[in-house]
Amino acid sequence: MSIATLPKNLLQRLAIREIIENWVLYRDAGDWERFRTVWHEDGYMMATWFQGTHEEFAAISKAGMEKGVNILHFLGGCTIDIARNRAIAQTNRAIAQTKMSIAQRAPVDGVLCDVLCVGRFYDFLEKRKGRWGIVLRRLFYEKDRIDPVDPSQTLKLNPEILKRYPVGYQHLAYLQAGLGFPVKTNMPGLRGADADRLYALGRAWLDQKPMDESFRK
16 A cells, blocks of 8 residues: 555554654653653643643653652543644644543552543644644543552541542542642543533634633633
8 A cells, every 4th residue: 555545644643643652651651851752842731630831740740750659641542633724735733532541559548549540631732844742731531449559458538528529530639639739620521511611622723723721721
């Protein structure tokens, strides 16, 4: 098969998927120099525990790793929507949704625990000067659970703290808040108003709308 007969946008999709896979491999391995290459210079990261530039995210993640913070990611399937900018007659924007899980290990009320949260990366990407990169990473948090690492130990959670957070990341938030992180309380779940709003922002991005602060709230 020649390049001319490849399915439409296949090479673009492969380039975007490589960025998403590299994000996880570089971040979890602490390869911070190459981690920068998946972003554009104005790239912005939003997670339960952090909202800020990709440079700030890398610096805080690096410092956390050095102090023993244990967070790992695993990827699943991916779907990518690519938009063509008619003004420049080129494909230049994309939204990528990628199934993923976040695993974090830390003490919770004196018991060493693992939290597993399942969701999706929701990435706003743009092609600039021939290179795709992430402009904004948002996430959907769909469901999670918490377990003692030692199954013989008993963990009793405070229900008043749990209900402060959306059901999609209640246990992850419980653990992170216990470590002193200021956890955001309106991250999108599987369904609901916050999820609908993020989908709308994705459509606006593909329609070439400018990215303003509403994308980061």
